[in-house]
Amino acid sequence: MTELLEKAIAQLKTLPTDKQDSIAALILGEIEEERHWDESFARSPDLLAKLAATAMAEYKAGKTLELDPETL
Numbered sequence: 001m002t003e004l005l006e007k008a009i010a011q012l013k014t015l016p017t018d019k020q021d022s023i024a025a026l027i028l029g030e031i032e033e034e035r036h037w038d039e040s041f042a043r044s045p046d047l048l049a050k051l052a053a054t055a056m057a058e059y060k061a062g063k064t065l066e067l068d069p070e071t072l
Contacts, residue, residue, distance in 0.1 A: 012024075
């Protein structure tokens with residue numbers, strides 16, 4: 001276990017049990033989501049490259065718009 005994770009767990013132990021459970025659920029959800037993405041990309045290793053190629057082709061064809069953070 002890393003030092004940072006040990007520090008986080010030590011602080012979690014000081015919280016009430018309901019807060020500990022809430023944070024534990026968040027962490028477990030993140031771990032599950034990471035596992036899901038890892039499995040998805042493992043099944044289709046070229047998927048990300050294909051998506052990037054499609055995005056670049058659309059950009060070069062003038063089919064994209066510049067992102068304006070002010071309009072988000």
